[in-house]
Amino acid sequence: MAQPKILLYAELLPNIRQVSVMAAFDTPSDSTTEAELSADGRQINVIHEGTNHILNLPGQAVASTKLQKPVNSNKELSWRLPVVGLPSNTSVDRGQSSGAPWSAKELGPDSRFSCRGCGAVIVPEGAIESWRDLPSENWAEMMDFWHCHKPDTGADAGNSQAGHDQNAISNANRAYGANTKFIAQSGVGFIDVASFLLDESDCQNLQTSSQEEYPERPQTISCKSCKVSIGDVDIQANGVRLHKWRLSSTSTSISSSLNSPAISVFISAKLVSILQAQCSSKALLIPESPSSTGSLHLWILQQSLFYSSSISGTGSRTFAMKVLWKLITDVESLALIDSGKAEDVKLPADAVAEIETCLRDSARFLPPSARMFQGWNVGLLERYQDEQ
Numbered sequence: 001m002a003q004p005k006i007l008l009y010a011e012l013l014p015n016i017r018q019v020s021v022m023a024a025f026d027t028p029s030d031s032t033t034e035a036e037l038s039a040d041g042r043q044i045n046v047i048h049e050g051t052n053h054i055l056n057l058p059g060q061a062v063a064s065t066k067l068q069k070p071v072n073s074n075k076e077l078s079w080r081l082p083v084v085g086l087p088s089n090t091s092v093d094r095g096q097s098s099g100a101p102w103s104a105k106e107l108g109p110d111s112r113f114s115c116r117g118c119g120a121v122i123v124p125e126g127a128i129e130s131w132r133d134l135p136s137e138n139w140a141e142m143m144d145f146w147h148c149h150k151p152d153t154g155a156d157a158g159n160s161q162a163g164h165d166q167n168a169i170s171n172a173n174r175a176y177g178a179n180t181k182f183i184a185q186s187g188v189g190f191i192d193v194a195s196f197l198l199d200e201s202d203c204q205n206l207q208t209s210s211q212e213e214y215p216e217r218p219q220t221i222s223c224k225s226c227k228v229s230i231g232d233v234d235i236q237a238n239g240v241r242l243h244k245w246r247l248s249s250t251s252t253s254i255s256s257s258l259n260s261p262a263i264s265v266f267i268s269a270k271l272v273s274i275l276q277a278q279c280s281s282k283a284l285l286i287p288e289s290p291s292s293t294g295s296l297h298l299w300i301l302q303q304s305l306f307y308s309s310s311i312s313g314t315g316s317r318t319f320a321m322k323v324l325w326k327l328i329t330d331v332e333s334l335a336l337i338d339s340g341k342a343e344d345v346k347l348p349a350d351a352v353a354e355i356e357t358c359l360r361d362s363a364r365f366l367p368p369s370a371r372m373f374q375g376w377n378v379g380l381l382e383r384y385q386d387e388q
Contacts, residue, residue: 006048008310009366012059012317013302017083019059023048024367028073035067035077041084046077058306058317059083076367099386100193100269101261102244106254107131107189113196113247116260118226120205122247127202128189134182134197184239193269195241197234206240208233218288229348245351261384263351264358268321268381274343275300282342284333287349295333296352297342299324299376307380309365319385324376325359355381 007024023035023046033048041063046053061081070077111131113123182190182197190197200206205224221231221240230246245263271283285296302322312318328336336342347355359379363371371378 006046006051006053006310007367008044008046008053008055009307009370010044010055010057010309011305011307011322012057012083013305015304017059017085019057019061019081019083021055021057021079021081022367022370023053023077024369025075025077028075029070029077030072033070033072033077035070035079037061037063037065037067037081039063041065041081044079044081053310055310056308056315056317057081058308060085076369100244100266100384101258102191102196102249102254104131104133104191106258107191107251108253110253111189111249111251113242114250115205115223115226115228115230116246116248117223117228119248120223120225121250122203122205122223122230122242123189123196123198124204125251127187128198129187131189131191134190134192182237184234184237193273194245194266195231195243196247197237197239197241199238200240203240203242206230229350243348243351245354262358262382263354264381265384267347267351267355268383270345271298271300271321271323271381272303272383274345275303278343280343282336284328284336284342284344285352285355286333286344286346287352288346289349291349291352293353293356294327294329296356297326297328297333297336301378304383307365311365318380319383320380321383323359323379323381324373325356325379326376327356358382 005026008021009024010019010021012019021035021044025033025048027049029048032050033046035044035046037044041061042057044055044057044061046055060083062084065081067079107128108131109129110125111123111128112121112125114121184190184197184199186199186201188199189202207222207224207227209220209222218232218234220229221233221242222229228246231240231242234241243266245261245266248260249258267285274283275281281300283298283300285298287295300321301324304319305322306317306319308317333344337344358381359377362380363378365380366378
């Protein structure tokens with residue numbers, strides 16, 4: 001007789017310090033079905049039809065917690081378990097952080113990056129002497145806002161228009177403001193959550209191509225060896241922007257686990273950055289070139305959580321965000337942008353398709369009843385956790 005199949009899923013919300021556990025069976029629960037915590041509160045054991053199924057919890061539960069007796073004839077069961085200890089400032093800060101792999105503190109002159117597709121060296125060792133993190137995308141606007149609205153302290157403070165004009169001139173002289181742009185510099189690597197801004201002379205094995213039918217779009221940067229698109233020409237910055245998810249680190253100073261981070265890690269960081277900057281929980285991932293599938297509409301349901309699933313097979317917890325998502329048409333996308341109900345994020349069409357695949361694949365970690373919510377698909381996007 002075949003053993004019954006059981007899917008176990010648990011998630012920890014760091015801010016409320018609670019682990020939610022769900023179990024899904026292929027046969028209804030009965031008098032043999034029960035659940036128990038391990039002595040240290042780090043595992044849950046679900047017994048169904050004589051078979052034990054153990055899941056490592058994403059957080060340590062209070063071991064003395066008594067689990068409710070399962071109700072018979074259900075194919076899904078759930079428990080809520082309190083977590084040991086109180087949330088620390090560090091754990092909360094990490095959950096709010098929009099950090100991504102390969103920040104300036106992790107890179108140095110010995111850093112080297114290759115095409116993830118074929119291994120051709122794109123940024124050779126020693127080409128970049130200094131790596132610098134770029135500020136958030138809305139930093140210039142915030143600086144303008146602060147300088148325009150700070151209290152007047154001069155003798156002519158009564159003349160508000162003169163004060164405003166003087167602030168505008170002063171901002172320009174300070175080299176920051178809404179019109180400030182970072183310009184690529186030889187030997188310097190500028191870093192944001194999802195890309196590198198580099199001087200083309202510091203790179204190799206690149207070729208530039210343009211889409212004749214869409215001349216208004218940025219020129220594409222491809223790997224000369226395998227022809228895979230890995231970035232775009234940034235005319236305003238007089239450099240090239242390379243997508244992190246198209247590169248692999250071949251530096252000994254980078255942990256092997258961060259040699260080729262998943263695309264979801266970079267895009268989730270970008271979404272958190274948008275959430276913080278624009279106070280918006282909805283985003284549109286819009287293909288830069290026409291796509292038959294349309295745009296990806298995302299609604300960030302939970303910005304940070306840890307989960308573990310019996311399907312993942314890793315045996316350890318994963319840091320992620322939970323999102324609601326759906327595919328929408330170009331007309332629907334335009335309506336949402338015009339109404340200000342979602343922030344638009346333009347990405348290469350293949351990147352949007354990869355994120356859709358990540359979201360579809362992540363649904364298998366969830367019990368069937370948790371895969372849809374009021375017409376939206378439910379998915380998980382892995383996030384980066386800086387352990388330092």
